[in-house]
Amino acid sequence: SWTTGNVIEEQVAAIREQVGDRRAICGLSGGVDSAVAAALVQKAIGSQLTCVYVDHGLMRKGETEQVEKDFVAATGVQLKVVDAEERFLKALAGVSDPEEKRKIIGREFIRVFEQAQAEIIADEGPAVEFLVQGTLYPDVVESGGGTGTANIKSHHNVGGLPEDLEFQLIEPLRKLFKDEVRMVGQELGLPEEIVQRQPFPGPGLGIRIVGEVTKDRLDLLREADAIAREELTAAGLDRDIWQCPVVLLADVRSVGVQGDGRTYGHPIVLRPVSSEDAMTADWSRLPYEVLAKISTRITNEVRDVNRVVLDVTSKPPGTIEWE
Numbered sequence: 001s002w003t004t005g006n007v008i009e010e011q012v013a014a015i016r017e018q019v020g021d022r023r024a025i026c027g028l029s030g031g032v033d034s035a036v037a038a039a040l041v042q043k044a045i046g047s048q049l050t051c052v053y054v055d056h057g058l059m060r061k062g063e064t065e066q067v068e069k070d071f072v073a074a075t076g077v078q079l080k081v082v083d084a085e086e087r088f089l090k091a092l093a094g095v096s097d098p099e100e101k102r103k104i105i106g107r108e109f110i111r112v113f114e115q116a117q118a119e120i121i122a123d124e125g126p127a128v129e130f131l132v133q134g135t136l137y138p139d140v141v142e143s144g145g146g147t148g149t150a151n152i153k154s155h156h157n158v159g160g161l162p163e164d165l166e167f168q169l170i171e172p173l174r175k176l177f178k179d180e181v182r183m184v185g186q187e188l189g190l191p192e193e194i195v196q197r198q199p200f201p202g203p204g205l206g207i208r209i210v211g212e213v214t215k216d217r218l219d220l221l222r223e224a225d226a227i228a229r230e231e232l233t234a235a236g237l238d239r240d241i242w243q244c245p246v247v248l249l250a251d252v253r254s255v256g257v258q259g260d261g262r263t264y265g266h267p268i269v270l271r272p273v274s275s276e277d278a279m280t281a282d283w284s285r286l287p288y289e290v291l292a293k294i295s296t297r298i299t300n301e302v303r304d305v306n307r308v309v310l311d312v313t314s315k316p317p318g319t320i321e322w323e
């Protein structure tokens with residue numbers, strides 16, 4: 001019968017057999033799938049695995065630390081962190097168009113990842129012949145059951161990985177659904193914050209700033225987003241909503257009155273949605289008290305924000321993200 005314990009045992013044995021005494025690498029995104037895949041492979045082959053985490057500066061508050069500290073503490077994985085914030089900000093300077101942003105972020109991500117990969121390969125030691133991917137069963141079905149390409153998830157990832165890779169893939173989650181992956185993660189002792197994480201787009205906060213992406217705006221949005229997440233968690237609503245994008249309308253200003261005078265600040269949009277698979281979605285009917293608390297805290301605690309608005313559009317016609 002199916003138990004997480006069986007799945008783990010089976011996969012650990014299969015991975016050991018596949019890799020032998022060679023090495024593998026794995027890109028960590030901060031998401032559930034790559035984290036659980038990495039933890040499984042780590043359990044199987046230990047220090048023969050190296051993980052790479054590209055910090056593009058577009059993560060939410062605390063997420064990079066979650067990978068650097070909590071994930072490493074829970075798994076003992078060997079992690080290479082690349083701090084690429086400046087590089088990404090530079091590449092994004094002056095860009096407002098959403099698809100242009102995605103293209104730039106995807107391109108930079110691949111470059112940084114390849115560089116890190118080359119450095120790992122250049123290290124002393126056995127050959128690096130394997131790449132770990134957090135492909136799930138629905139991804140396999142969606143892509144026609146194909147195997148052996150390194151690109152299955154690229155349609156929904158940060159640009160995917162280069163096509164000319166000569167790695168063999170390790171895909172320990174290929175037979176699992178999302179809820180099963182979470183159970184395996186839990187069994188492997190991963191932190192709750194990683195295992196129960198809601199979906200978050202690869203391009204991160206870069207596509208949650210309507211307008212140009214700057215460090216200042218990212219910092220501001222990070223604060224607002226952290227407040228919304230904190231209050232939703234405190235209200236016990238995490239499992240009820242699919243995700244709640246928090247969006248900064250950086251190119252919009254409106255008049256407000258705060259403290260002793262008039263302000264001319266930016267609106268923050270809350271976009272809580274319920275959904276089964278993100279293909280369609282409905283706006284979540286959050287309790288008024290929770291919305292009030294989030295609104296009060298954001299306008300009090302986040303500089304330059306004087307208005308919080310609620311998105312009450314379903315998908316379709318609206319997408320979940322604003323960009």
Ligand code: XMP
Pocket residue numbers: 102156157158199200201202203243278279315318319320321322323
């Ligand atoms: P939309 O906005 O299309 O979002 O309704 C559907 C789901 O996909 C996520 N999303 C992305 N994920 N890269 C990603 O990895 C992207 O460029 C991207 N755009 C949207 C979104 O958060 C939602 O879960």
